[in-house]
Amino acid sequence: MAKHAFFLGCIMPLRYPGIESSTREVMKSLGVELVDMQGASCCPAPGVMRSFDQQYWMAVAARNLAIAEKMGMDIVTICNGCFDTLFEVAHKLNHDPDLRKKINKILKDATGMEYNGTVKVRHFVELLYRDVGLEAIKSKVKGGKSLKAAVHYGCHFLKPSNIKKIDDAERPHIFDDIVEAAGMTSVVYKDKGTCCGAGGGVRARTPDVALKMTADNLKNMTSAGVEVIVDCCPFCHLQYDAGQVQLKEYKIPVLHLSQLLGLAFGLEKEKLGLEVHQVKVAL
């Protein structure tokens, strides 16, 4: 399989590095080669940074895209936020020549680089589903406990669906299929697909409001008898993990898909970095 430029972002490498080590191991065992993007920065975050200044947001994102372009590789990310920024900015620059010119001028003056529109931005869930395939994933699964999983897609993996065109935004299935291929049962719960509450700068500015949204989701997951939450975004991951500790009522372990696959593939537990999770993971 083609080599991919691995975009790290901020929360994964700095707060949940176990997601990074799991992703590296899992992708290696599935034959996807990840190459580091030397000197990449924050994507920048699509809610909070885009809210302040869209020109800056696009120019910094274009720099990250240009790094991958120089490597001659498509980007893969395991974070919905990074995916949204890089995908949307690439889309905007590809479809609006005037905008691309304007952003490239800033980029060239600051970095000497330009972005020429040749990089595809991939979310690893979509890459696993489309390029690797469920059968290849199943063939790596060593067994282990089958748990009732709440699959949390988050918002920016599939939406806005008019440009992302990955799966039905209201009734998606690809992430559930992968979780089931790993031996879990993906359960239906009320209002599945609702935002974790953290995005758009809400967690930073009004954490109590964010937490109320998280609490509603946790209540619905609990009513459905969920034993594990599986996410595909370190920010949702942080919101569910830290949020449960703040709320005190819940203690459902939270796993990023990379960690769930790591467990299912029988990787050494030490490689998964589960000890930094605030809700204890004993699976």
Next chain:
Amino acid sequence: MVLAEAKEPNPEFTRKVVEAGGKTVNLCFQCGTCTGSCPSGRQTAFRVRKVVRRAQLGFEEDVLPSDDLWLCTTCYTCYERCPRGVEIVDIIMALRNMAVRKGYIADAHKKVAQLISKTGHLVSLRDEDKALRKKLGLQETPPTVFAHADALEQVKKIAQACGFDKLVETGGK
């Protein structure tokens, strides 16, 4: 019967919203599907339909200083469901950018913005993070701007070129 004095629409402001990325704002026919879909509106008095209406009528003073503008998580549920194809999140982003330029930015947000302006990341690299990374067999310092001073300089130059560094230091005022 005497009606309360109605505010005059301000098409000039609406035009600015359109130019800043809210090009679909005039398509809204106020059905309220967006508000009915909004997870944040379930918890608060934030009504996204009203934000779109105010933008449409050009009620700048009602919309830019308001806290409502910052209660959207950008979850895109309203955007997906709007029967008129109003790109609601793009409108909110355009309004937020204008609000920040007027100095309406919360301290918590200023801090986040200053962090990226200085370090190129939104999250800090602490000793304990390095230790854990090492334990997991990862490079202690991620191979990002943290490990490349010249790359960080480039990101800082972009901030200067866009006036972003000043914007977040002074809050735009």
